Amino acid sequence: MANIVRPYGDTLDDGKVQLSFTLPVPDGPKGREAARLLVLSWGFKECEVVNSAAVSDDFTFYVAYGKTEIGVDYEAARADTASEDASMGMDETCAFVKERFGRKVVIVGACTGFDAHTVGIDAIMNMKGYNHHYGLERYSMLEAHNLGAQIPNERLIEFAEKVNADAILISQVVTQKDVHVQNLVNFIELLEAKGERGRFICIAGGPRISNKLAVEIGYDAGFGKGCYADHVATFVVKKLAEKARE
Amino acid sequence: MKEKLGLSKGKIAEARSLASGIVAPVLDFIDGHTTVTVERATLRIAGADGADADGVPVPNLIVDQLRAADPATLEGGALEGGALVHYVNALIRTGGGTADLNRRIAEGYRVGSEPLGDREAIRRKGAQLVDIGLGKVKANRMQRSAKMEEWKGRNNDPLLYLIVATGNIHEDVKQAEAAALRGADVIAVIRTTAQSLLDYVPFGATTEGFGGTYATQENFRIMRAALDAVGEREKRYIWLTNYASGLCMPEIAAMGALERLDMMLNDSMYGILFRDINMYRTFVDQKFSRMINSYAGITINTGEDNYLTTSDAYEKAFTVLASQFLNEQFGYAAGLPARLMGLGHAMEMEPGIKNGFLYELSQAQMAREIFSEHPLKYMPPTKFMSGDIFKGLAMDTMFNFVSKATNQGIHLLGMLTEAIHTPFMMDRYIAVENAKYVMNSMESFYDEIEFAKDGLVVNRAKEVLSQTIEFLHEIGEKGLLDAISTGMFAEVKRPKDGGKGLEGIVKKGNNYWNPVEEALKAGLGLPGRGRDYSASSAGDASSAGVAKG
Numbered sequence A: 001m002a003n004i005v006r007p008y009g010d011t012l013d014d015g016k017v018q019l020s021f022t023l024p025v026p027d028g029p030k031g032r033e034a035a036r037l038l039v040l041s042w043g044f045k046e047c048e049v050v051n052s053a054a055v056s057d058d059f060t061f062y063v064a065y066g067k068t069e070i071g072v073d074y075e076a077a078r079a080d081t082a083s084e085d086a087s088m089g090m091d092e093t094c095a096f097v098k099e100r101f102g103r104k105v106v107i108v109g110a111c112t113g114f115d116a117h118t119v120g121i122d123a124i125m126n127m128k129g130y131n132h133h134y135g136l137e138r139y140s141m142l143e144a145h146n147l148g149a150q151i152p153n154e155r156l157i158e159f160a161e162k163v164n165a166d167a168i169l170i171s172q173v174v175t176q177k178d179v180h181v182q183n184l185v186n187f188i189e190l191l192e193a194k195g196e197r198g199r200f201i202c203i204a205g206g207p208r209i210s211n212k213l214a215v216e217i218g219y220d221a222g223f224g225k226g227c228y229a230d231h232v233a234t235f236v237v238k239k240l241a242e243k244a245r246e
Numbered sequence B: 001m002k003e004k005l006g007l008s009k010g011k012i013a014e015a016r017s018l019a020s021g022i023v024a025p026v027l028d029f030i031d032g033h034t035t036v037t038v039e040r041a042t043l044r045i046a047g048a049d050g051a052d053a054d055g056v057p058v059p060n061l062i063v064d065q066l067r068a069a070d071p072a073t074l075e076g077g078a079l080e081g082g083a084l085v086h087y088v089n090a091l092i093r094t095g096g097g098t099a100d101l102n103r104r105i106a107e108g109y110r111v112g113s114e115p116l117g118d119r120e121a122i123r124r125k126g127a128q129l130v131d132i133g134l135g136k137v138k139a140n141r142m143q144r145s146a147k148m149e150e151w152k153g154r155n156n157d158p159l160l161y162l163i164v165a166t167g168n169i170h171e172d173v174k175q176a177e178a179a180a181l182r183g184a185d186v187i188a189v190i191r192t193t194a195q196s197l198l199d200y201v202p203f204g205a206t207t208e209g210f211g212g213t214y215a216t217q218e219n220f221r222i223m224r225a226a227l228d229a230v231g232e233r234e235k236r237y238i239w240l241t242n243y244a245s246g247l248c249m250p251e252i253a254a255m256g257a258l259e260r261l262d263m264m265l266n267d268s269m270y271g272i273l274f275r276d277i278n279m280y281r282t283f284v285d286q287k288f289s290r291m292i293n294s295y296a297g298i299t300i301n302t303g304e305d306n307y308l309t310t311s312d313a314y315e316k317a318f319t320v321l322a323s324q325f326l327n328e329q330f331g332y333a334a335g336l337p338a339r340l341m342g343l344g345h346a347m348e349m350e351p352g353i354k355n356g357f358l359y360e361l362s363q364a365q366m367a368r369e370i371f372s373e374h375p376l377k378y379m380p381p382t383k384f385m386s387g388d389i390f391k392g393l394a395m396d397t398m399f400n401f402v403s404k405a406t407n408q409g410i411h412l413l414g415m416l417t418e419a420i421h422t423p424f425m426m427d428r429y430i431a432v433e434n435a436k437y438v439m440n441s442m443e444s445f446y447d448e449i450e451f452a453k454d455g456l457v458v459n460r461a462k463e464v465l466s467q468t469i470e471f472l473h474e475i476g477e478k479g480l481l482d483a484i485s486t487g488m489f490a491e492v493k494r495p496k497d498g499g500k501g502l503e504g505i506v507k508k509g510n511n512y513w514n515p516v517e518e519a520l521k522a523g524l525g526l527p528g529r530g531r532d533y534s535a536s537s538a539g540d541a542s543s544a545g546v547a548k549g
């Protein structure tokens, strides 16, 4: 059954939305009216521009409230939960690996390209982990190699080949001008050119990465904010078991 | 400035003396070596500029060709070493000016192809080039001082420091103008993601960068002109900041000195820890770059704040203080006066800590009292900023409060959207308004407030100072290089012979010749061999500092 929901201010279905944005115009009544018309053009039924302030001679910052009648069917929304599963903790994962594969699972990770952010990949991989969730290095049945940051895609692949990795983890934190997408796509292209895409489970992660994005550009999964080693380990070993069955 | 913490003077002196002992052996290594970028910085000050059709800068062409022909060329054993001697020799041989020679080099002429001519003529010509180059630097320094004197008292206190980072210098200009018009005193153009690992400085104006904009001399010029125009309009000096860091530290310092930048991010260890640049390389480069900065009256900013992104700010507070002491000693060794040392620190404790605000206040006050003449660069919360921008704004407000309450010198404004993207124009607006509101409303706070004698704030500061001394003892026993390689800073381990740029280090031979270095040392009153080629002394090093008494 459909369940149509709308933004809530202080009364059900009042449709109140708070907005703020900048326009490349000088501050004044004309600018405020332009801002109001702009908000209305987005489908809002009412709009009140509650504040405008000159950011410079030619730019103005607006705060506005809009009222919308448009709703969404909550029941129809499908969350992408592929990377939400953290059902197996460290001990369970290790027991699973021992039983299913009878050997250590090898995982290689790095923050690639010119990206120098290590804290994210470290949170997933380092012994001490993050927010009281141990990292993959502590898992006795995983052999985890964290290559650190600023690692060229070529070097990561070379290393993964050398240690015969089961899974490759890539962190991308800088996203300006979609540099992360270019970098992630380049990695997959390199693997494909070598005919090795099927050889590794490929995982992308970072604060602006979603599973949806990662899968679209050829990864097995993507992990974003709030993820821990538990999520990644669960995904990798389940996926590996699936691959083994195929 | 009123002291409030009752810190032991003896302990502070002990920490300084430990730090001085730690940097001493590193300084010995530094003085015996040059690097490819030190050579290129030297060439740049002497007039080398431009790039070939592939974008390879002229200073790189010169140094690379000399090294490729004979790796010993730069050292100076039997023959004069250093790149400059060949550039000057070629200048004499070709008979034109530097612009003409630069063009020829860009078109394929090799300065190393000429046998070295009359040495006395080379020395004379070299001295003349150094005079012209450093003369420009001195003129810039005087222009800065004059403008600051003219517009005295019109800057905010602390200086409000804002970042622009669009990747496109022309967009940066718009953002910077807007920020300055709203009240920013300092504009920092953040460098693009990849630049610190480039062993050359790109040439010309640039419009393509990721997370920042290329530092190029032309970009410096463009931004300088724009900020000067806003300054004239507002009757307020607008400081321009860039990054003398990465593999080209000294060259960027040289370009900044030539284009009148006012501040440079310039840490003695940041490149090692956060960019994986070889430690020997960084140590040699940082000294030369700091000598240039000092000569140019440029205020440096150090990067201790970064430690707290990989270490816990509460637990590892002492590493920040220890690094400040080390940066200070490296700074003095490069001729930097305290008033040009914007030692860094940050408000990065986990916001959920009970009394976290008091600990932050304590840390900031402690830095203020220990480094009483240094401007101190205070950095906002970044690590614990999140998608909850409203909470983020509250955190930034607390930060503004601490900064004013402890009389910091350079205040980098926090952005409510820190966790999401490089700042939008409106984010900066919100930040400036917030800071102006907080700081105006507590203008005289510093003089009004004291801390309880045996209270949390006072005791915490004493504890951190004691921990710092212990830590410095440990480093002293190991040696700085081993301390870094075992992860004692920022919990990052860097092997001594690892990292980028190691191959760019050159041992100086007996005949190494660098009149720029000699002139800088002479001007800064630093010990060194050779005679002073510069016309007059730089000992007065401009009144540009933002030191607090």
Ligand code: B12
Pocket (backbone or CB within 6 Å): A109, A114, A115, A116, A117, A118, A119, A120, A121, A123, A124, A130, A169, A170, A171, A172, A173, A174, A175, A176, A203, A204, A205, A206, A207, A208, A223, A224, A225, A226, A227, A228, A232, B190, B191, B192, B193, B194, B210, B211, B212, B274, B306, B309, B310, B382, B383, B384, B385, B386, B417, B418, B419, B420, B421, B422, B423
């Ligand atoms: C710390 C930090 C730094 C430190 C990094 C130190 C280090 N060794 O990592 C330093 C100071 C060096 C730094 C430098 C720069 N930074 Co920075 N930095 C940050 C900061 C403050 C925190 C990042 C962080 O550590 N978060 C904590 C970790 C645990 O979170 P996380 O990375 O999201 O990781 C989690 C998930 O995303 C996921 N995850 C991450 N990676 C992976 C990988 C896999 C495989 C998996 C499964 C999961 C996963 O799991 C983690 C745990 O949940 C952010 C702002 C912020 N608050 O987010 C800016 C930020 C990321 N930096 C930014 C920028 C632009 C830079 C610079 C480019 C600036 C410059 N021009 O110099 C440089 C980078 C230079 C380079 N070559 O990359 C921007 C990025 C903007 C964008 N969206 O493009 C941010 C958002 C700041 C901003 N608003 O401008 N930075």
